[in-house]
Each structure stands twice: as structure tokens, then as C-alpha cells.
Amino acid sequence: MNGRTRTAAVCIACITAALLPLSAQETLGEKLLQIDNLWVKKIKTADHFSEAYELRLEQPLDHENTGGQVFRQRIYISHAGFSRPVLLETEGYTAPANRTKELCGLLKCNQIIVEHRFFGESAPDSLDWRFLNITQAAADHHRIVEIFKALYPGKWINSGWSKGGQTAMYHRCFYPEDVDVTVAYDSPLNLALEDQRINRFFDTVGTRKQRRQLIDFQRLVLERKDEMLPLLRDWAWKNGETFSVGLEKALEYAVLEYTFSFWQYHMIDPATVPRAGASAEEIFDHLKKIVYLGSYADRSMNSPSMYQFATELGYYGYEKKYVADLLSGDFYPNWAYAPQNTGLTYSPERMHAINDWIRREGDRMLFLYGDNDPWSAPQVMLTGDTDALKMVLKGGNHYVGITSFRDGQLQEILTTLERWLEMTIPFEDE
Numbered sequence: 001m002n003g004r005t006r007t008a009a010v011c012i013a014c015i016t017a018a019l020l021p022l023s024a025q026e027t028l029g030e031k032l033l034q035i036d037n038l039w040v041k042k043i044k045t046a047d048h049f050s051e052a053y054e055l056r057l058e059q060p061l062d063h064e065n066t067g068g069q070v071f072r073q074r075i076y077i078s079h080a081g082f083s084r085p086v087l088l089e090t091e092g093y094t095a096p097a098n099r100t101k102e103l104c105g106l107l108k109c110n111q112i113i114v115e116h117r118f119f120g121e122s123a124p125d126s127l128d129w130r131f132l133n134i135t136q137a138a139a140d141h142h143r144i145v146e147i148f149k150a151l152y153p154g155k156w157i158n159s160g161w162s163k164g165g166q167t168a169m170y171h172r173c174f175y176p177e178d179v180d181v182t183v184a185y186d187s188p189l190n191l192a193l194e195d196q197r198i199n200r201f202f203d204t205v206g207t208r209k210q211r212r213q214l215i216d217f218q219r220l221v222l223e224r225k226d227e228m229l230p231l232l233r234d235w236a237w238k239n240g241e242t243f244s245v246g247l248e249k250a251l252e253y254a255v256l257e258y259t260f261s262f263w264q265y266h267m268i269d270p271a272t273v274p275r276a277g278a279s280a281e282e283i284f285d286h287l288k289k290i291v292y293l294g295s296y297a298d299r300s301m302n303s304p305s306m307y308q309f310a311t312e313l314g315y316y317g318y319e320k321k322y323v324a325d326l327l328s329g330d331f332y333p334n335w336a337y338a339p340q341n342t343g344l345t346y347s348p349e350r351m352h353a354i355n356d357w358i359r360r361e362g363d364r365m366l367f368l369y370g371d372n373d374p375w376s377a378p379q380v381m382l383t384g385d386t387d388a389l390k391m392v393l394k395g396g397n398h399y400v401g402i403t404s405f406r407d408g409q410l411q412e413i414l415t416t417l418e419r420w421l422e423m424t425i426p427f428e429d430e
Contacts, residue, residue, distance in 0.1 A: 028079040051079040061124050061131050063139035071124035074115040075253045085109040085155040092163025094120030102401045116305040129342045140172040145178040155421050156242050159183040173357045182365045186398050188378040190314030193346040198316040201280045201377035210270040215322045217273045218255050222326035227280035241297040250296040256318035260374050261291045262400045306338035312350050363387040364420045370396020389416050
């Protein structure tokens with residue numbers, strides 16, 4: 001792929017006219033080959049699908065200038081039937097593989113997975129960061145819907161997990177008629193560059209004793225820096241990582257991240273966390289089990305996701321009050337890992353507008369959260385003015401799905417989806 005300039009516009013009416021008269025016996029692959037500027041590769045099928053393909057769709061870098069630079073967006077499409085619904089899975093990051101999503105398995109529907117622009121193999125040759133924004137990403141997904149609705153005229157659902165669920169929200173807000181239903185899994189709606197609701201979350205999650213145990217571990221690591229730093233140096237050497245911020249600051253970043261990652265991803269009993277008297281190796285092994293140390297290495301610099309967090313999406317800042325006396329400095333912003341030559345400026349107006357739209361107009365939207373997940377702190381807040389549903393799982397973390405719920409909550413979710421989609425969901429609770 002190169003950074004050539006050419007038109008990426010698609011005549012939707014022409015596609016529709018070409019596809020509709022075709023024999024019902026024609027395969028999805030044969031139909032795909034008739035779409036301009038689409039590269040098609042057959043891949044293995046799984047589950048209830050009869051065909052599956054990895055695609056590259058030529059997209060404008062700037063949807064307001066369709067004669068300008070283009071890039072190829074990676075898409076996976078899995079076919080269950082032209083009359084079946086479609087799940088449009090909007091990834092927030094890369095899409096390295098074709099996997100059947102939970103909602104697609106429940107509905108036995110078609111599935112289209114879209115890698116986010118500027119991530120993975122969907123990055124333009126020239127990274128003009130101005131075009132990594134929610135307006136352009138939503139336009140990517142809108143164009144995909146326009147093209148593939150010629151094949152699949154039935155019900156459409158857009159969905160995503162975490163940042164992918166945020167992406168689904170934004171797509172729905174900008175193009176509310178593209179899909180019939182939106183399902184956002186564990187997806188925050190941040191309203192500030194460092195949303196203080198997340199900081200307050202750490203003063204209430206779990207029990208007082210559990211919170212104290214995690215703080216004690218953070219202090220333990222920092223009090224024994226002289227033992228931790230050689231272990232971090234060895235880890236970096238073995239994993240081919242380098243730390244321009246310095247080993248000490250990288251370790252401190254990991255310690256500050258520790259409580260966030262602990263509650264977000266892990267279901268570990270805080271009582272089992274290493275305490276004073278544990279060996280240096282036990283302490284370090286626990287830290288790297290909870291926090292991905294590569295997040296603070298050089299290869300995590302110039303992060304496209306951090307660019308989005310620092311300019312539009314908002315994020316979180318680190319709570320330092322319990323360990324400040326053990327840190328080597330007082331400046332640990334996550335946005336330090338965003339591209340620094342872009343004139344980073346956070347604009348809160350867009351997220352506030354999305355928040356207002358969801359509250360006033362966001363019909364047929366389902367939001368799922370776990371109450372132990374830090375990202376549940378800036379969760380979507382419904383007002384009762386829309387036909388929408390939010391469910392929060394007690395004790396759940398950042399991996400909450402539909403089938404994580406039980407009994408009445410699960411039944412309400414399924415009944416609501418059936419009503420919105422005008423179909424029966426054949427689900428048997430195990």
C-alpha cells in the first residue's frame with residue numbers, strides 16, 4: 001500500500017443495482033468481488049458461518065475530501081445468511097483476528113469486524129494525526145454500512161468492547177439511522193482529560209481493608225526500588241524493551257497504574273498480594289502480572305489511542321496521594337505517551353455533546369458494566385428519556401458481557417433485545 005492520491009468514493013446506488021438482481025444462489029465471495037476498491041481473501045469459517053473473508057476497503061483519509069489520500073481498512077466478514085441480521089463490531093484498536101463475538105453467537109447473525117483507522121494494518125502511510133478523530137472514524141463505519149446494506153437489508157446492530165464500544169456510541173450518534181441497536185460493553189464516557197470520577201472510584205471500590213492492602217503493596221515496591229530496578233532491567237533486556245523515560249520512572253508509572261489494572265482486569269483476592277517480608281522476585285512477579293510493563297516502554301510512545309484520549313476521548317490521571325513521598329517526581333501524565341509533535345489540545349465539547357445526545361435521543365442502546373471496573377465510574381448516565389437500558393454487574397470487572405448476568409437481569413437484557421430487533425433469541429442459560 002502506498003500514500004497515493006485517488007478517489008475512494010463509492011456509488012452506493014450502482015452497487016445496489018449491481019447486486020440486487022443476482023441469483024440467491026450466488027455466494028458472498030462472488031458478490032464481494034463486484035465491489036470497487038475492495039480486496040478480498042477467503043479465510044476459515046467457524047461456528048454458524050458458511051463463508052468468511054478478510055477484506056481491505058479503500059477509505060478516504062479525509063471523508064470531506066474524497067479525492068485526496070486514501071488508506072486500506074482491514075475488515076473481517078463472516079456470513080450466516082443474506083436475510084439474517086448483521087453485527088457490526090467496531091474495534092477501538094487493532095483487529096488481528098476474526099473471532100465470533102458474544103452477541104453474534106447469541107443472534108446467529110452475520111458479523112462484520114472493522115479495525116479502527118490508524119491502528120494495525122489500517123494505518124495510512126502518512127500519519128496526519130488531524131484525521132484520527134471520532135468524526136472521521138464514524139464516517140468510516142457509515143460508509144461500510146452503506147456498502148454492505150446492499151447485501152444485508154435486515155436488522156443491523158453496532159457493538160464494541162471498551163474503546164470499541166465508545167466507537168460504536170460515536171458512530172450511532174453521528175449516523176443514528178445506520179443501525180437499529182447499539183450494544184456498548186464496558187465503555188466509559190469520559191468528560192475530562194483526567195476524569196475525577198475515576199479518582200473517587202478508588203476511595204470506594206472493594207472494602208477499606210482491601211484498598212489498604214493494595215496501597216501497602218504500592219508502597220512496598222517503591223520502598224524497595226533498589227531491588228526492583230535490577231529486575232526491571234533484566235525484564236527489559238529479555239523482552240527487547242527500552243525505557244527512554246528511565247527505569248525508575250517506568251517503575252513508578254507501573255506502581256501508579258497498579259490499582260487501576262488490579263480492579264480492571266483481575267479477580268485476585270487482595271489478601272494474597274505480597275506483603276513486607278516477601279522476596280524481591282515475588283513482589284516484582286506480582287507487579288508484572290497485574291501491570292503490563294511494556295506500556296511504559298519506548299514502543300508504546302506515539303500511541304494512536306493516547307492521541308485520541310488526549311484530544312477528544314478523555315482518560316484518567318494517577319492518584320499519587322498515598323505514595324507521593326516515595327516518588328522521584330510529581331508529573332506522571334498518561335498523555336506523555338501520545339505523539340508529542342502534534343500540538344495536543346484536549347477539547348471536552350465533543351464528549352459533552354455525545355453525552356447530551358445519548359441522554360436525549362439515544363434510543364435502543366444497551367450499556368453493560370461491572371461495578372469493580374474503574375471504567376464504570378465514568379459510565380453512561382441515562383435519564384429515562386430514551387428507550388435505552390443499562391446493566392451493572394455486582395462484582396464484575398472489565399470483562400462483563402451479556403451472559404455474565406443471571407436471572408432477572410439476563411432476562412431483561414434478552415427481552416429488550418428481542419423487542420428492539422423484533423426477533424426471538426434462542427438462548428439457554430447454563
